[in-house]
Amino acid sequence: MTSPALQSRRIQVRDSFEAIQDYCWEQGWTDGLPVVPATEDLVRRMLQGYGEDPSTSLGLIHPRNAQVTLEKVAINSVMAGCQPEYFPVVVAAVKAILKDEFNVAGVSSTTGGAAPAIIVNGPIADRLGINGDAGCFGPGFRANAAIGRAVRLIIRNVAGLIPGDMDKATLSTPERYSFCFSENVERSPWEPRHVELGYNPAASIVTVAGIRGVYTVMETTVATGTEVLNTIVGTMKAIGVSNYYQIGTGAQIVLVICPEHAADIDASGFSKEQIREYIFENARMPISQLVDVAHYGNRNWPSWIDETNPDTLVPIVRAAEDIVVVVAGGDGRHSAWLAGWGVTRIVTQEITGPD
Numbered sequence: 001m002t003s004p005a006l007q008s009r010r011i012q013v014r015d016s017f018e019a020i021q022d023y024c025w026e027q028g029w030t031d032g033l034p035v036v037p038a039t040e041d042l043v044r045r046m047l048q049g050y051g052e053d054p055s056t057s058l059g060l061i062h063p064r065n066a067q068v069t070l071e072k073v074a075i076n077s078v079m080a081g082c083q084p085e086y087f088p089v090v091v092a093a094v095k096a097i098l099k100d101e102f103n104v105a106g107v108s109s110t111t112g113g114a115a116p117a118i119i120v121n122g123p124i125a126d127r128l129g130i131n132g133d134a135g136c137f138g139p140g141f142r143a144n145a146a147i148g149r150a151v152r153l154i155i156r157n158v159a160g161l162i163p164g165d166m167d168k169a170t171l172s173t174p175e176r177y178s179f180c181f182s183e184n185v186e187r188s189p190w191e192p193r194h195v196e197l198g199y200n201p202a203a204s205i206v207t208v209a210g211i212r213g214v215y216t217v218m219e220t221t222v223a224t225g226t227e228v229l230n231t232i233v234g235t236m237k238a239i240g241v242s243n244y245y246q247i248g249t250g251a252q253i254v255l256v257i258c259p260e261h262a263a264d265i266d267a268s269g270f271s272k273e274q275i276r277e278y279i280f281e282n283a284r285m286p287i288s289q290l291v292d293v294a295h296y297g298n299r300n301w302p303s304w305i306d307e308t309n310p311d312t313l314v315p316i317v318r319a320a321e322d323i324v325v326v327v328a329g330g331d332g333r334h335s336a337w338l339a340g341w342g343v344t345r346i347v348t349q350e351i352t353g354p355d
Contacts, residue, residue, distance in 0.1 A: 007055050007071055010040070024079075029157050031149070031177055035079040046074040046084050050091075050353055058091070059098040062105035064160035068094060072158050073150075080150035080178075085128060086143060088353030089206060090150045093118050093180075096208040097151065101345040107210035108161040112242065113169035114341035116155075117211045117254065118148055118180040119326060121194040122204025124351055125182035132182035134330025137214065148178030173213065181328055187259035188327035189266035196272060197348060204351040207324065209254050210344035212242060216336045219261065225268030228261050229278055232335060236283040236316055240294045244285050246342025247318040248300030254338040254346070255279065258329040272325045280320040284313035300342075 013023045020037045024030050036042070047054055047070060054071035061068050070091070077090050097104045097116060107114045120130045131141040139145060161167045169176075185192045194205045219231040232255070243251045255275070257265065265275065288310035290296060306312045317323055324346055329335070340346070 038075045038078040042078045061159040076153040077150040081146040092206045092349045092351040093151050096347045096349040099347045102347045103344045111170045113172040114210045115175035117209045119207040120182040124204035130182040132184040132328045136181040144180045148180030183326045184328045207348045209346045210341045211338040220333045225265030233282045242295045243316045245295035245299040248302045249343045251342040252322040252340040254324045256336045258335045260333045261335045262327045276320040276323040283316040287312045
């Protein structure tokens with residue numbers, strides 16, 4: 001099919017890679033790395049076959065209150081290095097971050113430097129080569145890097161969240177370049193997240209979490225899955241973890257379990273639901289260790305937290321359901337938990353579009 005007429009203005013730049021990069025940098029359109037020039041031909045190819053008018057809006061993005069059209073998504077996807085077959089995943093991720101409960105402006109402007117973590121589930125992950133095995137958090141995988149980067153460029157270029165301007169991060173985080181991976185379904189002893197949520201096994205989804213950081217956990221010594229969980233919980237119980245102060249607004253976490261730890265935990269009889277319950281019951285800090293330090297001045301504890309009792313235990317999330325559990329990574333017995341920013345909710349969006 002032929003794409004309908006594009007809506008964006010055309011810009012004439014000298015036909016030189018260096019000139020194009022300099023121009024994009026001067027306009028504030030890049031994350032500091034080189035971008036693929038968003039020529040009309042490449043943008044049309046990104047849109048081709050998607051089946052909707054390029055001027056179709058996915059919604060408003062804050063704080064600029066700009067319309068996020070399919071064409072704008074395609075332009076930034078080209079710049080990020082996406083192949084056209086990645087486009088439905090990018091579109092689904094953008095639909096997810098535009099949901100009110102995700103609060104994209106808050107996630108992207110906070111001094112805490114939060115960033116969207118994009119988790120892909122379903123057959124599309126394997127088809128596109130979205131890595132969920134060894135090295136899945138890092139570089140070296142085109143689909144992971146380009147999809148995550150496309151979403152970040154949209155947040156920068158369409159929402160207007162430029163570091164030092166509307167983006168007020170004190171230190172920021174490398175995840176603001178790109179953070180996208182898939183669940184390692186092949187090595188998981190449990191059902192994948194999309195099936196867990198009630199989607200058809202043939203469906204594909206993106207889950208997007210606004211995270212403050214990645215806490216890696218090495219456990220190579222203990223013999224049982226229960227002990228593995230105890231080690232993971234131990235890393236969560238620390239002064240300065242902001243989640244404990246923000247459960248009133250629904251701070252969540254993502255637990256990423258490596259395949260070897262997952263096998264141990266499964267052998268100890270835990271389902272994903274039981275893992276969530278175990279962490280919720282055990283990852284707790286006494287108020288006596290939270291008062292007058294860290295994020296105490298901005299605490300938003302629910303009414304059932306007794307602030308008058310120094311022995312009151314505050315959970316890391318307000319309910320077990322606020323913990324997402326996925327299996328990812330390769331061998332090596334390193335798991336991780338992703339701390340959620342305090343004023344956002346984890347969102348899920350089904351991936352639709354051309355096959």
